[in-house]
Amino acid sequence: MEKVLEARNIDKHFKKPVLFHVLKDINFSVKQGEFVSIMGKSGCGKSTLLYVLSTMDTDYEGELLLNNQLLTGESPDSLSYVRNKHIGFVFQFHYLLAEFTVLENVMLPARKLAEKSSEEIEHDALEKLRILGIDNLASKKAYRISGGEKQRVAIARALINDPAIIMGDEPTGNLDSHNSENVFNIFRQLSDERGLSLLIVTHDKDFAKGTDRIIQMEDGRIIK
Numbered sequence: 001m002e003k004v005l006e007a008r009n010i011d012k013h014f015k016k017p018v019l020f021h022v023l024k025d026i027n028f029s030v031k032q033g034e035f036v037s038i039m040g041k042s043g044c045g046k047s048t049l050l051y052v053l054s055t056m057d058t059d060y061e062g063e064l065l066l067n068n069q070l071l072t073g074e075s076p077d078s079l080s081y082v083r084n085k086h087i088g089f090v091f092q093f094h095y096l097l098a099e100f101t102v103l104e105n106v107m108l109p110a111r112k113l114a115e116k117s118s119e120e121i122e123h124d125a126l127e128k129l130r131i132l133g134i135d136n137l138a139s140k141k142a143y144r145i146s147g148g149e150k151q152r153v154a155i156a157r158a159l160i161n162d163p164a165i166i167m168g169d170e171p172t173g174n175l176d177s178h179n180s181e182n183v184f185n186i187f188r189q190l191s192d193e194r195g196l197s198l199l200i201v202t203h204d205k206d207f208a209k210g211t212d213r214i215i216q217m218e219d220g221r222i223i224k
């Protein structure tokens with residue numbers, strides 16, 4: 001299987017308030033269709049690693065590759081394009097625009113990319129909502145739907161540009177057990193049936209157990 005994401009010898013230091021070695025020689029890859037979770041105690045560096053892997057933080061040593069293309073050293077504009085086109089994000093908080101409809105929220109990252117007509121984008125957005133079983137919510141304002149539904153809309157939005165990989169930072173952190181299971185099942189299905197790669201930071205052991213591989217971090221290192 002092709003490597004979708006690869007981290008080679010990644011190190012990172014925070015320089016303030018005191019010099020702090022936060023990521024230590026991180027090496028791993030995620031293959032196409034693989035569903036990988038990252039676990040570790042609070043403060044071990046999981047979110048920091050996700051910022052580096054998602055190209056939002058470029059202040060690190062080592063190499064980052066997406067689809068075998070070296071991203072390290074690329075210009076901010078080119079990284080912004082790569083992020084929008086090839087990486088989908090799901091956070092603990094959904095970050096939906098409350099006054100926009102569900103459909104408009106899902107369409108936004110495709111509008112930003114501006115590679116398709118409005119009609120095509122709307123068609124694609126409806127298809128993603130259908131995959132997540134929430135196309136009936138398309139015309140509702142985002143503030144009018146439940147927390148579990150909001151997170152599914154956030155996943156549909158992450159899928160809109162057909163990314164190579166979905167990254168998540170505690171995407172079930174704000175959900176009850178029923179909705180967490182629902183989100184897990186959606187991710188599992190996206191990996192199994194659509195060959196999507198997923199890299200998800202989680203504290204939820206049950207969630208992690210159902211993934212293909214758990215990356216265990218401790219004190220800035222991958223220990224397992």
Ligand SMILES: Nc1ncnc2c1ncn2[C@@H]1O[C@H](COP(=O)(O)OP(=O)(O)OP(=O)(O)O)[C@@H](O)[C@H]1O
Binds near residue numbers: 017042044046047
């Ligand atoms: N901008 C920063 N400057 C200095 N230190 C930072 C900065 N951001 C995070 N840290 C420190 O780096 C370490 C790793 O933080 P990080 O947020 O990556 O941990 P985490 O594993 O995601 O924790 P949690 O599970 O609580 O979200 C922590 O000790 C944190 O205090």
